[in-house]
Amino acid sequence: xxxxxxxxxxxxxxxxxxxxxxxxxxxxxxxxxxxxxxxxxxxxxxxxxxxxx
Numbered sequence: 001x002x003x004x005x006x007x008x009x010x011x012x013x014x015x016x017x018x019x020x021x022x023x024x025x026x027x028x029x030x031x032x033x034x035x036x037x038x039x040x041x042x043x044x045x046x047x048x049x050x051x052x053x
Contacts, residue, residue, distance in 0.1 A: 004033040005050060025049050
């Protein structure tokens, strides 16, 4: 099971987890659900920490 680092949504379905993104910030892995990933795609591509979103 994964939990979104922004909204707290959880997911267990392996097929739906393919839509999630992951990142390493300050040495810690973080997972983001598909909704948060879409909403913040430009910030992710710019490699901004999630604190700035």
